[in-house]
Amino acid sequence: MLTKWESEQRIIRLQTELRARQIDGALIIYPIDVYYFTGTRQNATLWVPAEGNPLLLVRKSLSRAVKESLIEETRPFPSSKEFPALIPAEAKTIGLTFDVIPVQQYQYYGKMLPGREFVDISAVNREIRAVKSAWELERMRESGARLCEVFRQLPEFLRPGMRELDLAAEFECRLRKAGSEGYVRMRAFNQELFQGLAVSAATAGHPGFFDGAVTGRGLSAASPHGASAEAIAPGTPVLVDYTGIFQGYIVDMTRIFVIGDLDPELRRAFDTALAIQEQLVANLKPGAVCEELFLASAAMAEGAGLARNYMGAPGENARFVGHGVGLELDELPVLAQGFKAPLQAGQTIAIEPKFVLPGLGVVGIENTFAVTEGGGEKLTDLPDGIVSL
Secondary structure, three states, X not given: OOOHHHHHHHHHHHHHHHHHOXXXXXXXXXHHHHHHHHOOOOEEEEEEEOOOOOEEEEXXXXXXXXXXXXOOOEEEOOOOOOHHHXXXXXXXXXXXXXXXXXXXXXXXXXXXOXXXXXXXOHHHHHHHHHEOOHHHHHHXXXXXXXXXXXXXXXXXXXXXXXXXXXXHHHHHHHHHHOOOOOOOOOOOOOOOOOOEEEEOOOOOOOOOOOOOOOOOOOOOOOOOOOOOOOEOOOOOEEEEEEEEXXXXXXXXXXXXXXXXXXXXXXXXXXXXXXXXXHHHHHOOOOOOEHHHHHHHHHHHHHHOOOHHHEOOOOOOOOOEEEEEOOOOOOEEEEEEOOOOOEOOOOEEEEEOOXXXXXXXXXXXXXXXXXXXXXXXXXXXXXXXXXXXX
């Protein structure tokens, strides 16, 4: 569980940023943000003044929130008439996370607090959460170790002729039994993910809505992501890409399996993915510019003659090679074109160079790393090579 010290330090960082921007306070209403600052994911709103003590107002469950919350003032959410009295009149400028707050909620708080100016603190919130504390890094190391244990078991149950769906179900069953919580939280609008995906050459290259290199066909037009009911053929790559979520913290990894052997062109593409990962990991240091890391990776793909296949099927390419992970799958930073921010020590990033070769299949690698002065610390510490059965 979150510690009192962790919660206090997070609140202090937020208050420091609010004062620097002359914002009088923040209303935190998005559930995982509430959890980050308070230690409870109950239905609640957190008021954080730029100066002074925070206040947690709970709709449900108050009894559980009281047990879990690290905010000293944790009380029931008041009526609409009582709410304004809890927010000081001098708090004229109030921060909200516009990236996730529904219009209905914006209007709701606007009606209760007339005359206040609401400003966007989405970037502030995400930047605070991007840099992990020593406590968080330890949680993510634990998540990585437990996810790797499930990946190690996969050769025990991958068999010729089994469906992608059967492989996914067995993997997910074992992952759940290992304690993975399953909530793959994402901040981006219109994105969703059910734990991960296990896909083979028959469907791995299917295009789809998901903002990643590989989507899979899924089971229907309503669920167009992940495993399908297609059988896994010998001699074709099986891409297994899953998250492990323990105590809320997500790690993300991919490994390639094959029953038999792979086409030499697939192996060459896989070796290129490994070389890209190695280059990126060596440069996961504070001060490295995210965009430059992505462009360097794209140049390596182009040098191998695989630019059109990099990070997606030709014409469907994702424009990133790494994404921040933590309590959400799509945290900052992003190794992408246009993202010019420098890396900071303590950030955690899933690096995932992948190649889609139509007619042959999909290969690649993904691991979660922490940014350190010496380069990336691997949090999903399992051998990267193709596993042949």
